[in-house]
Every structure is written in C-alpha cells, then in structure tokens.
Amino acid sequence: MSEKQQRRLIAVSNRLPIAVDRDDQGQWQLTAGAGGLVTALAPVLKHHQGMWIGWPGCGEEAPLDSLLEGFADKQGYSLATVPLSQEEVREYYEGFSNMTLWPLFHDLLGHCQFNPDHWRTYVEVNRRFADVTAGTVGDNDLIWVQDYQLTLMGVRLRELKVKNPLAFFLHIPFPAPDMFRRLPWKNEIMQGLLSYDLVGFQTLRDRRNFVQCVREMIPNMKADIRRRTSTLHEDGRSVKVGHFPISIDFNEFNRQARSKEVADAAWYLHEKLSRRQLVLGVDRLDYTKGIPERILAFERLLEKYPELHRNITLLQVVVPSRTQVPEYQKLKEELDQLAGRINAQYGEPGWVPIHYIFRSLPREQLLAHYRAAEIALITPLRDGMNLVAKEYCAASVDGNGVLILSEFAGAAEQLGRAALLVNPYDIDGTADAIHRAYHMGAEERRDRMRRLRASVQRNNVHRWVRHFIDSL
C-alpha cells in the first residue's frame, strides 16, 4: 500500500448510505440510501475504515445520535452528519442540484430552471458542508468530495486554510462548452472545481469537455495533457484532471449472485414468467434513464415481430427518487400510463407484456432479477457511468445474459465492444437490438458475457480508488 493509500479517507457527499425519516406511525427510522454513488462508495469506506460526511435526509429535529449509535462498530467506518432545513432541501437539493445542474450536465436543457434563490442556498449549504468537514479533519486525512451537489466546497476549505489534499469526483457527465455556457453561474462553478488538487471524471469525453471549457473561459491557464491525467497551471497554482471510470465490488456481487437463496429466487421468478425470455430494466425514476423511450421500443418490437408475442416479457423495476421535484412526478404518471396502454393493447390471458414494479428491491431480489433475465435493457439518454450495467454482468453467473446498452452511458466506453450498443432515441434500432438479443445463439452470448465479466472484474471499485488516490 502506498503512503497515500494509508491516509484516512474522508468522503463527503450529499447523500449518506443511510437516510433518517419517519415511518407511517411517525417513528424515526433508518433506511438505506439509494443510487450509484452510495453503491460504489460503501465498500470503499468499509475497506479504508474512513469517515463519511453527508446529509442524513433530515433536519436538526431528528435524534441522530441515538439512531446512529453503533454504526461505526458495525460498518467499520464512522459518519458525520450535516442536517438540512426544509428550505435548504427545497432550494439547494431539489432546486439548484436537481433542477439546474443535474439536467444541464445531462444535456437536457429543456428540464433546467435557473433560479437565483436556489443558487444562493447552494452556495450557503456548500459552505456548511465545508465547515463541518474542516471541524472534523485530522492532519493526515485525505478529503474526497463527491459529485455535483458539492462543487464549491473546495473554495471554502481553502478559505479556512485547510492544508489536507483536496480531491473531487464528478459522478455525472460533464457537458460540452456550448451547454456549460448556458449556466449563469458558470464562472463560480468553474472556480469551485479548480479549487481542488485533483478533479476526477468518469470518462475521457467528460474530461475533454472540462478541459475545453477551461480553455475557453480561462485562456491564460496552461494545460499539460497526458494519457491518464492532465495538469492545468495558472499563477503558481496547479490542478490535476483525470478520468476514472467508477465501478462496483465485482467479487461481492458475483459471490452473492451464486448463493442458494439468489439461485432459488431467480428460478422462482422465471417459473412465474414461464418459459419466455425476460428483458430487464432497473433504474431510479429519472428522466435521464430513457425509460419511456425503452417502453416504446418494446412496443415497437411487439408491433414489428408478432412471433415474439407470448415469448418475451419486459420487467421494468423503478426505484422512487426525488419525489418532490415536479419533473419526476410527471415521469411517474407517464410511465403508469404507457405500461397500462401497451398491456391493454397486446396482453392476452396468461401473458402480460410489461411487468412494472415501482419500489426498491432488497439486494437478494435485485440479484435474482439480474440472474433470471436473459436480456438487460439499459438505455439511458445520458448517464455518468451506469452501475446497473456492471451489476448485471457481475450477477450473470450463468454466463448467458445479453447486455443491451446505450451508447450515451459512461459504461459504454468500457463495455461497448461486448454489449449490443443502441441509441436510445432510435426506437426502431432499439427494437431491432432486442430482437437480435432474443435470437442470439448460446455461443455468442457466452463469449460476449465472458468478456463483459472479465472487464468488470478487472476494473472493479477498489482499482478505481487506487487509481484515483495514486493520481493525487
């Protein structure tokens, strides 16, 4: 282990691996945090016995000390919390983070709102996260800030004269200059990102977009471009920029997917859906995931290839997300309506073309779904990485699953050659890819899945951390 690897890791993210809320009876409870960031970071923090700082999903009113008692002993790392008021949640989290930066960085300008009140609260909350971090940090710690909700923390940490190495990783895409320029606060966000010692992106494309924005906005800044990282210099200050595709704990997913419980659950799932091939979609409810487009592609498949009727089923699992944001509420209604319409048109006694589940699944069930599905249909309009794609490969222990993947997911950079790549806006093309996957012979399936699994196994989440920290 290098000297850098031995430093204590302080990860700071908006969301913690747990959320505190009230149950139906009004009692406080702990629930698991959702999304790719939590999936990737949890094994890393366990491994490094570090500290995780973030919003616990509630305000000051919750009895956090008693709820979190014993957490560190059980999980092997400690937590520090940054409670947020309801107004802060509305303006910083739902507002600027998820109604401005999220859609803008995913190239979906039509979903963006630009509201100065949201911006002001975003600045304040970023300062608060930095203040809490500065109050907890020890001399030998490495501070690693995660994602678009916290781009400005570095500026405040510098003001507070924190001397520790400061790193930042963006889990979502970084847009091209023409898109980034639309942001009224682009200079502040750029200065925020340049306040860190190392800024990491998911893909080479994201890193290039960022360097291109820097060149246009700060012409005096010099860039020394290398294969793995680039270094940007201006007035004696330098920032490293690299791309580090995030991943999963392959061995853990692979091991759990082989357990008897998962094998039984997968068998049961398929038995209920009889002998037909199962096409699986698993996503957070989000308009970036291309779920309506995917359902329309499935409809097109049924229209174009009637011989597949009764022989194929789409199982779409959606986990509720950002439920207070209107764009997410609209999407929920759209999905209910679409699935209902297609089932009404094509369904027959004994065959429901689309099974649509709207809830989070426990890990064992999720793995059983991955194992049971002959085809995974992962078609985001844009995605930083997409860990579901990697989880599907790690859990396809029988080696015969086909991965259909959007060319606009970060994961396509690594998995694109062995997956079937599609443009999610091309409804006909996606329908044809499902048709091709359905008819793909056993040998080709096995060969493709073997290559996919090898890639995810090699480029696992522990390697991601090692590469990132070694670049600092």
Ligand code: ADP
């Ligand atoms: P994002 O980070 O945008 O949500 P990712 O695909 O990178 O997208 O990560 C999503 C994570 O959430 C994965 O780890 C996946 O297993 C988990 N997940 C998604 N949908 C569900 C679900 N219905 N039940 C349980 N976990 C889910």
Ligand code: G6P
């Ligand atoms: C994506 C983002 C994460 C976020 C997750 C879940 O993975 O990159 O930062 O935590 O979605 O979204 P939520 O808004 O529930 O935290």
